[in-house]
Amino acid sequence: MIIRYERNGKIKHGWMVEEDHKVRVIEGDIYKIQTAKPIMTGLELSMDEVTLVAPAxxxxxxxIGANYRDHVSEMAMDLPKEPLMFLKPSTAVVGPGKPIVYPRLTENLHYEGELAVIIKKEAKQVKAEDAEDYILGFTCAIDVTARDLQMKDGQWTRAKGFDTFCPLGPAIAPxxxxxxxxxxxxxxxxxxxxxxTSQMVFSxxxxxEAVSAVMTxxxxxxILTGTPAGVGELKPGDEIAVTIEGIGTLATRVVCEE
Known part of the structure; x- marks a missing residue:
């Protein structure tokens, strides 16, 4: 699996060989598929020598909201007729092991475990049958939500957008x-x-296809693909882990805002 790591102040991609507890160093941009292709250098590092960061x-x-049938029932909603989209800022992203910060502005913090799709190349007006050509791979995600602010605001930007509200990792499964x-x-x-994931309303x-019809x-x-039933509250000191078969486990904890 592909990882993104920091070593000696530099961030690079590598290929994780989990059974050997090693990472094979990749040079070049993994997103450039036409020119300057990434290469496997042959150099191997112990996983103890590197620090995992967010894989993208x-x-x-x-x-995507309301995209699991059991979660829709849990929330007493109707099944959506088209994907319900909202955005998180890039500043919400944190990597494996980095804590979720419980903001002073909320009193009701919730978790949502999700499958994340990582885009490989510029995607605009993509048809569903061509989707796999645009996907680099998949990773685990936690969509953190200030539920009281979500209800108060009537829209989701503030509730979903705090720093640390989008942990990602630990690796990308191609x-x-x-x-x-x-x-x-x-x-x-x-x-x-x-x-x-077979419970998804939209695959x-x-x-x-739906997202790329709106934005490049x-x-x-x-793309966060939605969460199943069982969402609930987090408290400072809680430890949360999302495991997706074929990817691994994204684990972190909740800390109070300083």
């Missing part, structure tokens, strides 16, 4: 059975969400 640095995160993949969210070790290709997606941009 998106210009925007496009999120290939994944995204139509039937298990996603599990645990808070303090207790299972809170356990579902399959990954359908989402890429750039290399590294993220």
């Amino acid at each position: 640095a998106p210009s925007k995160i496009v999120c 290939k994944l059975d995204y139509q039937n993949t298990r996603i599990v969210t645990r808070v303090n070790g207790e299972v809170r969400q356990d579902a399959s 990954v290709p359908q989402l890429l 997606l750039l290399p590294g941009d993220i």
Whole structure:
């Protein structure tokens, strides 16, 4: 799997060999598929020598609401007739192990475990049948929400947009059975969400078609594909982990704003 890591003050991509606890260094831009192709250097590093950072640095995160049938029922909503989109700013992104900061402006912080799609190349007016040509891979995500602000504002920008409200990681799986993949969210070790992506109302290709009909997606941009039932509250000190089969586990904790 592809990782993005920091070492000696520099950020690079690598290929994680998990069973050997090593990373193979990649030189070049993994998003440039025509020129300056990335190369495997042959250099290997121990995972202990590097620090994982968010696997992508998106210009925007496009999120999809109400996209799991059980979550729609949980929220007493009607199934959407088309994807419900909203945005998170790029400044919401944090990498594996970086804490979620509980803002002083909210008293009701919620988690939503999600499958994230990472865009490989500029995508505009993409058809669903061509979607896979535009996908670099998949990673785990947590859509953090200040639920009281969401209800108060009537729209979602403030509630979804705080710094640290979009943990991503730990790695990018280039290939994944995204139509039937298990996603599990645990808070303090207790299972809170356990579902399959087969419950999605709109599939990954359908989402890429819908989003790219509205806005141009750039290399590294993220689509969050929605959350299953079982969303709930987070408190300072809580530990949260999202596991997606074929990708791994994204784990972090909640801390108070200083």
